[in-house]
Amino acid sequence: MKVSTNDAVRSDLFVKKTDRSWRALLVIVVGLCVLVISMAFSLTQGVVQMPLSAAWDALMHFTPGSMQHLIIQDLRLPRVLASALVGAALAVAGAVMQGITQNPMADSGLMGLNAGASFMLSLCFAFVPGLSYSYIILYSFLGASISAGMVYGISSLQRGGATPMRLVLAGIAVSALLAAIGHGIAIYFGVAQDIAFWTAGGVAGTTWQQLRILFPCIVVTLFAAILLSRSISLLSLGEEIAQGLGLRVNSVKFAAALVVLVLAGASVSVVGPVGLVGLIIPHIARYLVGVDYRWIIPSSAVLGSLLLVLADLGARMLNPLHETPIGAIIALIGVPFFLYLARKQRREA
Amino acid sequence: MGSTGQQKKKKSSKFIAVLLVLGILLVLSIIFSMKSGYTHLTFHDLLRILLGGGSDKENLVLFTFRMPRIIIAMLVGAGLALSGCIIQGIARNALADPGLLGINAGAGLMVVLFVLLFPTKTALSVFTLPFLALIGAGVAAVLIYLLAYKNLEGLSPLRLILTGVGMQVGISAAMIVLVILLDESQFNFVTVWQAGRIWGASWKFVIALLPWLLVLVPYVFFKARVLDVLGVGEEIAWGLGVSVERERRMLLAAAVALAASCVAVSGNISFVGLIAPHLARRLVGLGHQILLPCCALTGALLVSISDILARTLVQPSEIPTGIVVAVVGAPYFLYLLAKSGR
Numbered sequence: 001m002k003v004s005t006n007d008a009v010r011s012d013l014f015v016k017k018t019d020r021s022w023r024a025l026l027v028i029v030v031g032l033c034v035l036v037i038s039m040a041f042s043l044t045q046g047v048v049q050m051p052l053s054a055a056w057d058a059l060m061h062f063t064p065g066s067m068q069h070l071i072i073q074d075l076r077l078p079r080v081l082a083s084a085l086v087g088a089a090l091a092v093a094g095a096v097m098q099g100i101t102q103n104p105m106a107d108s109g110l111m112g113l114n115a116g117a118s119f120m121l122s123l124c125f126a127f128v129p130g131l132s133y134s135y136i137i138l139y140s141f142l143g144a145s146i147s148a149g150m151v152y153g154i155s156s157l158q159r160g161g162a163t164p165m166r167l168v169l170a171g172i173a174v175s176a177l178l179a180a181i182g183h184g185i186a187i188y189f190g191v192a193q194d195i196a197f198w199t200a201g202g203v204a205g206t207t208w209q210q211l212r213i214l215f216p217c218i219v220v221t222l223f224a225a226i227l228l229s230r231s232i233s234l235l236s237l238g239e240e241i242a243q244g245l246g247l248r249v250n251s252v253k254f255a256a257a258l259v260v261l262v263l264a265g266a267s268v269s270v271v272g273p274v275g276l277v278g279l280i281i282p283h284i285a286r287y288l289v290g291v292d293y294r295w296i297i298p299s300s301a302v303l304g305s306l307l308l309v310l311a312d313l314g315a316r317m318l319n320p321l322h323e324t325p326i327g328a329i330i331a332l333i334g335v336p337f338f339l340y341l342a343r344k345q346r347r348e349a
Numbered sequence: 350m351g352s353t354g355q356q357k358k359k360k361s362s363k364f365i366a367v368l369l370v371l372g373i374l375l376v377l378s379i380i381f382s383m384k385s386g387y388t389h390l391t392f393h394d395l396l397r398i399l400l401g402g403g404s405d406k407e408n409l410v411l412f413t414f415r416m417p418r419i420i421i422a423m424l425v426g427a428g429l430a431l432s433g434c435i436i437q438g439i440a441r442n443a444l445a446d447p448g449l450l451g452i453n454a455g456a457g458l459m460v461v462l463f464v465l466l467f468p469t470k471t472a473l474s475v476f477t478l479p480f481l482a483l484i485g486a487g488v489a490a491v492l493i494y495l496l497a498y499k500n501l502e503g504l505s506p507l508r509l510i511l512t513g514v515g516m517q518v519g520i521s522a523a524m525i526v527l528v529i530l531l532d533e534s535q536f537n538f539v540t541v542w543q544a545g546r547i548w549g550a551s552w553k554f555v556i557a558l559l560p561w562l563l564v565l566v567p568y569v570f571f572k573a574r575v576l577d578v579l580g581v582g583e584e585i586a587w588g589l590g591v592s593v594e595r596e597r598r599m600l601l602a603a604a605v606a607l608a609a610s611c612v613a614v615s616g617n618i619s620f621v622g623l624i625a626p627h628l629a630r631r632l633v634g635l636g637h638q639i640l641l642p643c644c645a646l647t648g649a650l651l652v653s654i655s656d657i658l659a660r661t662l663v664q665p666s667e668i669p670t671g672i673v674v675a676v677v678g679a680p681y682f683l684y685l686l687a688k689s690g691r
Contacts, residue, residue: 105511150683157687165507168514169444169686176619177679180672188663275518322529331522335515339496342511 024295027288031302035084038306042080042313043072047320074208082206082214083312083326084305086267087277089218091304092225092297093263094278095285099232099293100256101152104283104341105164108144108264109275115175116147117268118195122182126189133269134213141265143178148261150174203271203312204323214266221262225297228255233293274327276334277304283341307333364639367632371646375423378653382419383411385661417552421614422656422670423649424558426621428611430648431569433622434629434641435604438576439597440509443627444685447608448619450509451516455489456482456612458520460542461527464535476557482613483606489516490605542616546659546669554614561610565603566645572600573637580635618671620678621648627685651677 043055050068057063058072090108097106108114120143124131131139151174155166186195231252234242243249267274281304282296289295308326311333315324384390388410390398398407429447436445447453459481493516497508528539575596578586586593608622625648626640632647633639655673662668 110514154683154687165510166686168511170683172449172514173679173682173686176675177683180675180679184668184672184676187668319529324529325525328522328525331518332526335519335522338515338518339512342508342515343496343499 020290020292020295024289024292024299027285027299028295028302031299031306035302035306035309038309038313039080039084042309043076045313046071046076046316078206078208078211079203079312080309081211082203082270083308085211085214085218086203086271086274087304087306087308088222088301089263089267089304090274090277091281091285091300091307092222093260093267095282095293095296095300096225096228096232096256096260097278098282099236099296100253101167102236102238103164103167105168105279107276107279108260108267109273110168110171110279112147112151112171112174112178113144113261113264114268114273114275115178116143116145116150117141117265118273119143119147119178119182121269122186122191122195125191125194126185129191133210137213137217137266137269140269141261144265144268145261147174147178148257148264203308203326204315206270210270214270217262217266221259221266222301224255225259225263226294228252228259229293229297232256232297233291236291236293271326274330276330276338277307279341280334280337281307283337364633364643367643368646371643371650375646375650375653378650378657379419379423382422382653382657383415385657386410386415413551417555418656419653420555421558422653424555424562425611425615425618426625426648426650426652427566427645428558428562428607428648429618429621430625430629430644430651431566431641432604432607432611433648434626434637434644435569435576435600435607436622437626438580438637439600439604441580442510444623444682445510446619446623447604448617448622449517450513451489451493451520452486452513452605452608453612453617453619454517454520454524456486456609457543457617458489458524458527459485460613461524461531461539464538465527465530479557479561479610479613483609486605486609486612487602489520490601492516494601541669546616546667546671558610558614561606565607565610569600569603569607570638570641572596572603573641576600576637576641577635580637615652616669616671618652618674620674620682621651623685624678624681625651627681 040052040055043058044050044052048068048071050072054068055072058066058069059077062069062073064070093113094107097108097111098104117140120139121136123143124136124139128135151167151170154174155163155170158166182195231242231247234245234247235249235252235256237245239249242252264278281300285296285300285303289299307330311326311329314329315326318324318329380392380395383395384392390407390411394403394407395411397403398411403411432447433445436447436450437443460478462485463478463481493509493512496516497505497512499505499508528536531539578589579593579597579600612618626644628651629640629644629647633643652670652674655677656670659668659670659673662673
């Protein structure tokens with residue numbers, strides 16, 4: 001697997017460059033158009049349906065007295081924006097992880113980052129009730145980094161290094177441990193319901209206040225990821241090669257890890273532990289635009305946004321009176337994909 | 350294997366010693382478990398109640414609440430441990446476990462469906478639940494087997510585990526969708542089941558669980574040699590005249606049935622099937638004839654100790670037993686993962 005990918009990367013990086021760039025640009029532009037259309041459509045759908053013109057009016061000529069305008073401005077717009085942001089964040093986190101670990105199974109959910117972040121959430125709820133949102137985000141970064149450190153550290157202790165199997169197993173065990181402790185604490189302090197409410201709601205309860213913190217946080221980190229993308233491409237060739245080409249491997253890895261932690265932590269603090277976005281999207285992006293991370297990362301961002309906006313739309317429309325958790329919808333799409341990847345794995349990969 | 354008579358003798362005496370020690374520990378844990386809980390009983394009280402001299406209230410606490418729960422904890426521990434031991438033997442992978450392979454999740458999905466469709470828990474339902482769990486677990490297991498099986502390469506352990514993980518994620522997602530449809534009391538039941546609290550703490554459940562174990566456990570012990578042979582490798586097993594694929598399927602079916610019937614009563618307790626075989630292997634080595642009984646005892650001990658902790662750590666409330674098992678089990682699993690060679 002490794003050898004063949006490396007060859008593909010090499011030929012892709014140095015031979016068919018222009019051809020691939022046009023294709024990638026096309027994917028991004030078309031993706032953005034579809035994204036904007038589905039976001040607009042998403043504004044009009046829900047328990048109260050309204051024409052597109054009403055949504056347009058609500059954005060452009062907001063009248064405080066209008067019920068429709070209030071629904072759009074206060075409920076749906078933050079929600080749609082949050083799902084777009086979180087989708088981009090999760091997908092890019094997955095892409096960066098897959099690039100630096102050269103591991104096709106890397107994903108923030110499978111690697112225990114989500115569990116770490118939500119573990120910290122339950123600690124916050126139990127011990128410091130009424131904590132402000134910016135602190136909650138900070139703590140979920142902290143939780144994500146603790147669990148990521150545990151998973152990666154444990155799975156790369158042995159000589160074989162962090163193989164896909166080891167990463168997945170370590171991710172499961174760390175998730176199970178943190179989930180169990182978090183669950184115990186939640187039951188003991190009687191905050192289980194608050195947490196369930198927080199995480200199961202998906203993007204439904206997002207407020208403008210949350211968005212004000214999230215938006216700069218995620219956008220800045222996404223730009224950082226794009227700046228790093230060339231180095232990540234080189235790293236995905238293998239560490240020796242990257243070093244040979246003059247890359248400072250360790251500092252790139254550190255920066256990339258920081259990017260992943262911020263993106264995963266911020267996402268969990270909004271939607272709760274949604275897995276598999278970071279697994280599926282980079283694979284699709286790679287299929288569409290080739291193996292150069294300078295294209296994979298931006299197109300993952302666009303496609304991830306699109307996936308989450310559509311999943312959120314599905315969450316509202318499947319059963320209009322209840323919210324279907326967005327994580328469940330994504331898992332129903334993502335699991336067959338995961339099974340396909342598992343089937344493709346070689347014996348000892 | 351190839352050991353001289355003297356070594357064999359030494360081995361069997363060591364085996365008897367291990368079994369004895371485990372047995373004594375188990376009895377101690379039973380006594381301690383009977384004593385502890387919301388109403389604490391002294392050793393003296395316990396003796397008096399057991400001999401028939403207890404007050405009505407004491408009799409109620411001991412015979413109606415604690416005893417069935419202790420027995421269920423032990424049976425479930427033994428059943429899950431055996432199931433894990435078989436699966437590890439078949440997959441030839443030391444990190445396999447019924448929970449990890451999505452079998453518990455399959456059983457859980459059926460439990461949720463059952464709660465959804467038949468809200469009233471009648472006496473009949475107690476006995477149908479293991480069957481339903483078995484169907485769910487069986488379907489999950491067959492799917493995993495089919496998805497992980499490739500014509501030329503057979504059943505690779507890596508694919509088996511990754512497929513199981515995928516299946517588990519998928520089933521939990523389906524479960525979340527279903528859980529929304531439940532009303533509040535059903536929802537509470539399912540959450541508690543998920544966390545692995547031994548919920549059916551009454552004699553009815555002991556009677557519902559026992560026949561399964563009485564049939565399956567002897568069968569598994571009877572097949573110990575086959576497990577040994579399967580562990581040596583497929584070619585050699587063929588050479589020794591074992592029809593590999595058929596035996597594998599039969600044993601897998603037994604493992605699924607064990608896990609499903611236990612999970613139906615105890616809720617989602619994971620990691621026992623993983624850890625108990627490891628501890629047992631450390632104590633008595635690889636031969637399944639000795640390993641299986643030792644494994645059953647270790648599993649019973651693990652769950653019964655976890656259950657004591659679950660009941661006593663945060664009185665007057667109670668942690669689900671599955672959480673205690675996970676808090677102990679997950680670090681041990683990580684330790685195994687860090688240590689394992691590949």
